[in-house]
Amino acid sequence: MARKITRQSLPETRQLTQVPTDDPWSVRLALRGDARAIANIHCVAAIAAYVDIFPRDASKPTPDSLEPSWLQLIDDPDVEVFVATVGDVLVGSVVLEPDEEVPAQLLLKRLYVDPARWRQGVGSTLHDHVLAQARRREAGSLNLWVLERNERARRMYERRGWQLVPGRTLPNDPPSVVDVLYERLLP
Numbered sequence: 576m577a578r579k580i581t582r583q584s585l586p587e588t589r590q591l592t593q594v595p596t597d598d599p600w601s602v603r604l605a606l607r608g609d610a611r612a613i614a615n616i617h618c619v620a621a622i623a624a625y626v627d628i629f630p631r632d633a634s635k636p637t638p639d640s641l642e643p644s645w646l647q648l649i650d651d652p653d654v655e656v657f658v659a660t661v662g663d664v665l666v667g668s669v670v671l672e673p674d675e676e677v678p679a680q681l682l683l684k685r686l687y688v689d690p691a692r693w694r695q696g697v698g699s700t701l702h703d704h705v706l707a708q709a710r711r712r713e714a715g716s717l718n719l720w721v722l723e724r725n726e727r728a729r730r731m732y733e734r735r736g737w738q739l740v741p742g743r744t745l746p747n748d749p750p751s752v753v754d755v756l757y758e759r760l761l762p
Contacts, residue, residue, distance in 0.1 A: 600666060600697060602704045605649050605656035612665040613658065613687075614641035620687040628724045629752055648672070648685075657704055659688070659697050666692045669701040671708050677718040678740070679758060681709055684719060702735060710761050717761060720745055720754040732757055 605613060615638045622635055648670055649656050659667040667688035674682045683705045688698045709717045719737070721728050723744070736759050743756035 600659045600661045600700065602657050602659050602700060605645075605658045605668065607646060607649055609658055609665060609668075610642050610645040610649060611638060613645045613656070613668045614638040616665065616668060616689050617641050617645070617685065617687045620690055623690045624725065624727065625722070628722055655708060657701060657708075659701055667697045667701050669705050671705045674718070677756065679714060679716040679718045681712070681714050681716075682718050682720070683709075686719075698731070699735075706759070706761060714761055717759050719757050719759075721757060722747075723753045723755045729755075729757075732759075735759070 618636050618638050618641055645656070648654050651672075653673050655671045657669050657671070658665050667686075669686040670682075670684045672682050672684060673680060683702070686698060686701055686705075688701070706717065718740070719732065721732060737757040738759070740756040740758050745754040745756070746752075747754065
């Protein structure tokens with residue numbers, strides 16, 4: 576039986592120090608005060624990325640609708656929310672969350688980058704940071720859900736070693752939009 580992975584198994588992950596990179600941004604653990612900025616980025620990134628995936632008449636996310644779920648994630652002691660910043664400006668976010676419903680019992684989720692920063696390496700830095708954090712939790716693998724029709728994101732994950740888990744899907748609203756499950760081994 577797999578060991579349940581929680582933040583309590585690695586208490587030092589709650590540090591608030593920034594992780595230096597060779598890039599003009601740094602990665603740090605999100606604070607409650609970041610929730611609105613994270614919700615704003617989530618909103619604009621989702622609208623830009625999903626324009627051809629969701630039906631045109633589907634309701635669009637708003638920062639007001641997204642902020643409560645971000646606060647809940649930030650407040651959860653088992654979840655780690657990381658943000659990339661340039662100076663004091665938030666430019667991206669990602670979540671590492673335990674989830675007993677997936678094979679790895681640990682999810683990378685909500686990787687969103689300000690569209691003005693796409694293709695600059697912010698998403699790669701956040702992605703790699705979460706992989707490192709999962710390794711610190713002694714995880715052997717990690718899962719993520721991605722929209723089946725989000726070819727751009729799927730190509731990015733596949734370039735980084737993620738493998739599609741056949742037959743695992745998650746319906747959305749509307750039902751025609753489906754997430755597929757990916758897994759990445761963590762050597």
